[in-house]
Amino acid sequence: MIYLDHHATTPTDPRVLEAMLPYFDREFGNAASRTHAYGWRAEAAVAVAREAIARAIGAGDAREIVFTSGATESNNLALLGVARAGRSRGDHVVTLATEHSSVLEPCQALVREGFTATVVPVGRDGRVDPAAVAAAVTPRTLLVSGGWANGEIGTLQPIDAIARACHERGVLLHSDAAQALGKVPVHVAAGVDLLSLSAHKLYGPKGVGALWVRPGRPRVRIEPLFFGGGHENGLRPGTLPVALIVGFGRAVEIAVAEREVEAARLLGLRERLLERLRDALSGVSLNGHASERLPGNLSLGFEGIEADALLASLHDIALSTGSACSSARPEPSHVLVALGLPDAAVRSCVRIGLGRGTTTEQVDIAAERIVAEVRLQRAARSSAVRARSGA
Numbered sequence: 001m002i003y004l005d006h007h008a009t010t011p012t013d014p015r016v017l018e019a020m021l022p023y024f025d026r027e028f029g030n031a032a033s034r035t036h037a038y039g040w041r042a043e044a045a046v047a048v049a050r051e052a053i054a055r056a057i058g059a060g061d062a063r064e065i066v067f068t069s070g071a072t073e074s075n076n077l078a079l080l081g082v083a084r085a086g087r088s089r090g091d092h093v094v095t096l097a098t099e100h101s102s103v104l105e106p107c108q109a110l111v112r113e114g115f116t117a118t119v120v121p122v123g124r125d126g127r128v129d130p131a132a133v134a135a136a137v138t139p140r141t142l143l144v145s146g147g148w149a150n151g152e153i154g155t156l157q158p159i160d161a162i163a164r165a166c167h168e169r170g171v172l173l174h175s176d177a178a179q180a181l182g183k184v185p186v187h188v189a190a191g192v193d194l195l196s197l198s199a200h201k202l203y204g205p206k207g208v209g210a211l212w213v214r215p216g217r218p219r220v221r222i223e224p225l226f227f228g229g230g231h232e233n234g235l236r237p238g239t240l241p242v243a244l245i246v247g248f249g250r251a252v253e254i255a256v257a258e259r260e261v262e263a264a265r266l267l268g269l270r271e272r273l274l275e276r277l278r279d280a281l282s283g284v285s286l287n288g289h290a291s292e293r294l295p296g297n298l299s300l301g302f303e304g305i306e307a308d309a310l311l312a313s314l315h316d317i318a319l320s321t322g323s324a325c326s327s328a329r330p331e332p333s334h335v336l337v338a339l340g341l342p343d344a345a346v347r348s349c350v351r352i353g354l355g356r357g358t359t360t361e362q363v364d365i366a367a368e369r370i371v372a373e374v375r376l377q378r379a380a381r382s383s384a385v386r387a388r389s390g391a
Contacts, residue, residue, distance in 0.1 A: 002362045003318045006296060006355030007151045007179060012247070013203040013356070019250040020205065023243035031240045032231065042242045049249025056256045057177075057195060058187040059212055066232045067245055070209035071178035072102040073225075074196035075145075077211055077235065078174045079106040081222035082143045082194070083115055090142040094118045096128050097338035098153070100176060103145050104334075116140075124339055125289040126155030134165035143172045149180035152322045152335040152351055153288030154297025156184060163191025172220060178209070182255025183263065183294050188212060193220055199244065203356060204251030208244035211235075266296040266354050269363050273352070274298060276367035281374055287339060287349060296354035301341070304378050305348045313373045317366050320351050
């Protein structure tokens with residue numbers, strides 16, 4: 001099969017796996033064990049990974065990195081933790097209509113707890129107007145959450161401008177950067193106060209992520225979600241998964257070191273694939289911003305096609321219609337709906353995620369297969385329409 005679903009997950013890089021392996025058997029110590037060498041070595045390995053991640057995002061101190069089970073937990077900790085800790089000062093949060101469900105659903109949970117939430121619409125290209133974010137902020141707003149890059153349509157948000165709008169009003173900004181880190185520049189100097197990260201989106205292991213929390217004054221106050229230990233600055237109890245954390249750190253190092261070369265390569269493959277599809281087919285539309293998008297992302301609508309039927313016919317190519325976290329739900333993609341697409345257009349959309357293992361040959365094969373299947377399904381649809389008309 002040809003794997004073109006790198007926004008859902010990525011294969012673990014062999015270099016990452018190699019770094020992890022010793023921590024499954026020989027170096028099995030608990031990083032919280034302070035009385036012997038097994039624990040000391042585990043703690044040191046975690047420290048190296050923490051420093052690598054902090055360095056990658058421009059954090060000043062590795063202790064600002066809080067390890068979690070993934071970006072979903074990081075998003076929940078940021079939103080629920082900040083809101084609950086600040087309840088005496090405010091009761092309002094703001095987010096964007098195209099956010100991942102791990103941002104939107106915590107906002108809904110806060111509403112059930114008595115908070116209020118404003119969901120700011122985006123433009124047809126998936127970008128939000130920072131002025132619209134500013135207009136949504138009230139004196140009771142505690143936090144704004146806006147993703148760095150969208151995992152369905154690839155659009156990059158103007159994080160620096162959103163940050164300015166938030167800070168001018170004394171409001172914290174959280175950003176989910178799970179899809180962005182290692183693919184585009186991600187730096188806390190853009191003005192974020194909290195940043196969610198994930199390992200498995202950048203060729204690291206599943207089951208580990210991080211939340212960066214800005215230090216200094218005023219301090220970002222967070223109420224923990226779980227209790228039972230003083231790990232991770234008291235924000236996230238539980239035994240650290242040392243092997244996963246080591247893999248996370250190594251994956252970040254590799255992704256950041258190779259980012260510019262890999263981004264240019266993926267951009268070339270993306271444009272090659274889009275050109276071949278548009279040259280061979282009419283009615284191919286691009287979702288998301290034309291240029292301010294992840295280099296390996298294409299979200300395409302094929303007029304007159306049902307995306308589910310198209311993917312079922314492309315059994316030798318791994319593609320998706322949207323976020324893996326929402327694929328089991330019958331509702332149309334909330335991201336595509338937020339772009340203002342009509343229902344038929346939403347149902348025609350396919351997400352293509354190119355990645356580190358994608359080759360020119362695979363792109364060409366995928367283009368040929370997609371073109372052939374779209375033509376077949378359009379022809380079948382036309383025949384069915386003619387048959388009904390004749391009847």
